[in-house]
Amino acid sequence: MAEVTFRQIAPGVHVRRHEELNLNCGLVVGEQRALLVDTRSYHEHGMELLAAVREITDLEIVVVNTHAHYDHCFGNSAFRDSQIYAHVGAAEELRRSGEDQREQVVAHLRRTQRAHMANAMASTEIVLPFYLVDGDTTIDLGGRTAGLLYAGRGHTDHDLAVAVPDVGVVFAGDLVEEGADPAMEDAFPLEWAQTLAALADKGPAAQADLWVPGHGDVVDRAFVDEQADVLAELAARCAEVVSDGGVGVEAFVSACRGIGLDTHTLREAAVRVLELRH
Ligand SMILES: [Zn+2]
Structure with missing residues (x-):
């Protein structure tokens, strides 16, 4: 197994890709502060991530949670000394669903014989982000800035991306996914494409050609545009089914076949489109 390390993808911008879920965490080092994107799945994971950050910088750490799914924020407990930023909807969602997420993941880990991880997850305190934003915000890191960007509903209703405009990097959270389909369970399938397009048009992101997805390989702008196209096709075909009076999951699935997403996706x-109609 390759050693897990931060890899520098641009000056002072690092990505740490983890074997577990192919999750990416990001680190942006300024002259006065360093910004960490996402904190992994539980306290021990977070502590290990903190140690890895400390191999690169001793600066004060500012944390951003891209969204409230456990794999991006349950490691927050290792960063209590840090300002933890997120969209206001992420804090609400974590308060609402954090314990449910924990219960489901712990049960899954136990079923798949991963007792250590299950216990580590079960004993992790869920720490809510508390620097909450509801629109675009700039964070000064000293000598460079990071833009927290909110473009609308997509993977969740509160996805926050982090742009580093001086080097053309965007940490997109799960709004972009490489190596697997975009994850739909809390998504807004009819809005995701326009949200992704709006994000890519925002000033701090518009020139970026290094896009770091929440999971998988770092991709370029063309990949992001292609993913937006697939999601736009999904939305268009779903809208057609709705206007034809289709009401069942299978009607949507068969209308959307061949656009480049798995049947499961x-x-x-x-299911989400139908849920959201009520
Ligand atoms: Zn997610």
């Missing part, structure tokens, strides 16, 4: 998207 289409089914989850269809």
